Amino acid sequence: MKEAMVLPNLQIGTFVLNMELLIYLIAGIVGVLSVRYRERGRLERERRMSGAWNAVFIWIIVWKASLILFDFQGVIRHPQSLLFFSGGIRGVWLASIVVLAYLFLREVRRAGSREAMMNAVTWGAGMAAAAFLLFLLLDDAAGIADYAGLSVAVTLLAFMLSPSLKAAVRSLATALIIGMIGFTILNYSSSGKNVQLDQAAPDFELTDLDGNAVRLSNYRGSTVVLNFWATWCRVCQAEMPHMEKFYREQGGEDVTILSVNATRQERNANLVGEYADKEGLTFPIVLDKSGEVLKEYSVTAYPTTYIIDSSGMIRERYLGAISYEGIKKTAKLTD
DSSP states (O other): OOOOOOOOOEEEETEEHHHHOOOOOOOHHHHOOOOOOOOTOOOTTTHHHHHHHHHHHHHHHHHHHHHHHHSSHHHHHOOTHHHOOOOOOHHHHHHHHHHHHHHHHHHHHHHHHHHHHHHHHHHHHHHHHHHHHHHHHHOOOOHHHHHHHHHHHHHHHHHHHHHSHHHHHHHHHHHHHHHHHHHHHHHHHHTTTGGGGGOOOOOOEEETTOOOOOOOGGGGGEEEEEEEEEEHHHHHHHHHHHHHHHHHHHHHEEEEEEEEEEEEGGGGHHHHHHHHHHTTSSOOEEEEESSHHHTTTTOOOSEEEEOTTTTTTTTEEEEEEOOOHHHHHHTTTTO
8 A cells, every 4th residue: 555545435324434444443353363363272362362452443543643743733723634534654654563563562571572573463464464455345546566565464464374384375375266266256347337437527507605607517628626515514624624735736727626515504605605714715616505416416425525537527436534645646546
């Protein structure tokens, strides 16, 4: 994972579940199960299982809290950002280093450096293998670095869990065969996946905060980050500084932001302009007073973001808050 993944979140009714957090939780549990398997029949099993569970929660906390290190001013201005964002790939590396050190130091005095190292590597390899596998299955932008990461993690895990070198090689051969079959099936079943996204974005005309008419088709020739939001939405409030930063640093003729406010769900339409002035938002904001545009784009949770390429085709849909790095990455995918 050489850069932060941008994954579609999971929507259950109006609730949006952060898929990246879910993936890391599942991966952490796989790390715990890996330690459990390796420690079967050993007296130290319960203690090491306890350490493995602690490692999952420590990893998540460090990963989320690392945003303070990498965007201190942003967190100070908007503390709720910690709920919806993380330190990205740098946070992943930091959390992994911290947790591996924790697992090693927790066991080194009781079991010696070799056994402590193997315990830490078992948990780390199990988590990494699961995380890389899930990202490869869910992220269309995953590349060769992710396949390489999965290969290394699976190899380490095989050697940690196998009683002998011969058994490890046999396990790797089996995993390779299963992986090849799985990849073939997945590639076949997903061959038509992009058809659902690669459709012309429905055109619309709304008024901006100054009463001027704005049409989506006016932006033809540019990549459009089409963002649906509301002033009362806490997640949207955390996301807005990232939208503004992207617009100031990346916006231009090639890419822009068009923000559609769910005005029908606001207490007062004037609140939108007041919020924009208060937060210093400079990107175009239009008002969907009837709710027709939200309905046409099937928006039932906020924020929801569509990436529309220069020819007017929908390329990506993202549920929930998307960070500056995430916007930059998804916008580049349409180039």
